[in-house]
Amino acid sequence: MMTGNEYKESLRKIHPRIYYMGEKIDCVVDHPMIKPHVNSAAMTYDLACDPMYENLMTATSHLTGKKVNRFTHIHQSIEDLVNKVKMMRMIAQKTGTCFQRCVGFDAMNATFITTYNMDKKYGTNYHERFKKWMTYVQENDLMIAGAMTDVKGNRSLKPSKQADPDLFTHVVEKREDGVVICGAKAHMTGMANSHEMLILPTTNLLDGDQDYAIACAVPVDAEGITHIFGRQTNDQRRLQGDLDTGNSEYAIVGGETLTVLDHVFVPWDRVFMCGETDFAQDYVARFAAYHRQNYGGCKVGNSDVLIGATSMIAKMNGTRKNSLIKDKLTEMIHLAETMYCCSLACSYEGVKEEAGSYYVNTLLANEVKLNCTRNMYEISRLAHDIAGGFIATLPHEWDLNNPETGKWIEKFFVGNEEYTARDRIKIARLLENMSGGTALAESMHGAGSPQAMKVMILRESNVEQKEQFAMDLAHVKL
Ligand SMILES: Cc1cc2nc3c(=O)[nH]c(=O)nc-3n(C[C@H](O)[C@H](O)[C@H](O)COP(=O)(O)OP(=O)(O)OC[C@H]3O[C@@H](n4cnc5c(N)ncnc54)[C@H](O)[C@@H]3O)c2cc1C
16 A cells, blocks of 8 residues: 555656646646645545554455555445445545545446446456456555546437537547547546546447447556646635635645547456446446445535534634524534435445445435535535625735734734634635535535436335335225
């Protein structure tokens, strides 16, 4: 297993083509915009090397029998599923933001099951190939970006019906030694600071979409790949000092890219699906369920920090002992713990798959994420309510540091006299950072927009059985 520093050094040895603000980035580890995201991912490495967190952060590989970082593990028990959620809550309490490594983790677990099922039906050898690649990932403790979401073009058209065939990732050439793919993956969390990406289809596929049924592993710096790093709310504050960013060491959300795949060659031993359209829907649903499970872990850990910041602001404002403030804080805790309950429930209700690994309860995993799309907004609304308007009107850090204006800011931004204005501003900036635009949009759309969960909830919840319960009690016979 690598330490955080070894992970950072490993990133210096790869050379992805990444652009931000019109310029090519030389090294993500040193770049002021990407550095905080690297720090956050490095936490997943450092904690795994700390004996205090060994139980949550590490597991025994069923492929090699060796101890591995849990983010490279294929779940072997219900305990593994539960520990994943607890691990994510714990890391999120330390970073206050996304640590990016879960998407690849979930893609790997979904691919493990899907390749097994495809081989069983078609006699292919995807599963063995995948296990070989997984062993390489575990042995080198790699960070893998989970690359599902295509750019999708016209949302009402299937991949093969789009005006531009590249709007969904697809195979453009099959060669003796591998395939060549074109397309683009959008909103790629942690891609800029990952070693490889695991590409999978983004939607169910129909006859005629065979070229779009492609899953494969590709190094982030492979020939033909260009990454364009996305902007976030208040991102330029990182170039102007630490205080105004709110969480200068770890940033906001994951640091997402648009990743363009322009005639990228993938050798056959890295191809894990090629043409099996009938497995795309199940594959996507499995990845999504594993990924939706996470939101009651990481978002609850982040909420723990946000609730703490809100409680501190109330103390600094002199309102913390008021019963209405206590009630609002209690509501925030209730909303967060509800998401945690759902994550634990979908893990405890997990099942063993024929492939040998463990899979979460799909219905309950979708409940986690649907709650998240609402609860995180309400938690943030309550945080803003309690904090007061100054979180939206605070002056620049440089004005605080300028003696001409700083003396007035120090004097007039004091609330409860037990705390300094500077400390009050620091906590306010953290609260602003964690409850703002990019963070909330991620709670809404990360792992799928709410409607995607509703489709799964209706599909999984056996409404016919519920009708029967009602008819039995009402003595209705049809
Ligand atoms: C911060 C962040 C990080 C992410 N990280 C990753 C990642 O690491 N890996 C990854 O693979 N993905 C990632 N995603 C992508 C995420 O899964 C998608 O954002 C999500 O699936 C929604 O897709 P979209 O953004 O294209 O929105 P759209 O599909 O455009 O959806 C927008 C709205 O339109 C609705 N809609 C869509 N299609 C239709 C239709 N045919 N008819 C009617 N309504 C429709 C949706 O329900 C939604 O309400 C991330 C997203 C965010 C925001």
